[in-house]
Amino acid sequence: MLKYSVLILMVVSQIVMAEEQVSYLNKAKKVGENVWIGPQPTAQDFDELAAEEIGAVVNTRTAAEMEQLGYSEVEQASKFNMTYDLLEIGTGHPYSPAKLETFNALMTANKDKKMVLHCRSGHRASQLYAAWLIKHQNKSTSEALEAIGSNETELNDAMKSLLGQ
Structure with a gap:
């Protein structure tokens, strides 16, 4: 019985280790030629982002x-000479057309760089990117939603707020 328990523990630990080794960009969704949307990167993920020439x-x-993270994302980005911008969306920082215009300025300023857009899970960043595609890249609603991997057929309230609808 002990042999089987040890064997099971070994198999489970190998599975956990394999899951932990999934690269950040494999977890993220490539939504443009040089643009990925993903969840909150770890401090260690910045090593991979730098190796992949994320700018x-x-x-x-x-x-x-x-403030709740155990590291400074600004410092990690700076360590690898990455441009870093915080475009707050969340409690006290609602979706708005002004946020979309700021995002457009960031997309324009960084157009020649590989970019990672993120929030905690990638959801807010995806909504912002979809609205940007519609307003600034002349994409249709269906094209924008498809680009972010959404199965929806209509814009949600957050995207409508970004677009001033």
Whole structure:
């Protein structure tokens, strides 16, 4: 019985280790030629981002959320000479047309760089990117939703707020 328990523990630990080794960009969704949307990167993920020549990181979490991390994302990005911008969306920082215009300025400023857009899970960043595709890249609603991997057929309230609808 002990042999089987040890064997099961070994198999489970190998599975857990394999899951932990999944690269950040494999977890993220490539939504444009040089643009990925993903969840909150870890401090260690920045090593991979640098190796993949990511040049810009746009974070849509709030400053309050970022204070809860065990590291400074600004410092990690700076360590690898990445442009870093915090475009807060969340409690006290609603979706708005002004946020979309700021995001457009960031996309324009970083157009020649590989970029990672993120929030906690990738949801806020995806909504912002879809609205940007519609307003600034002349994509249809269905094209924008498809680009972010959404199965929806209509814009949600957050995207409508970004577009001023």
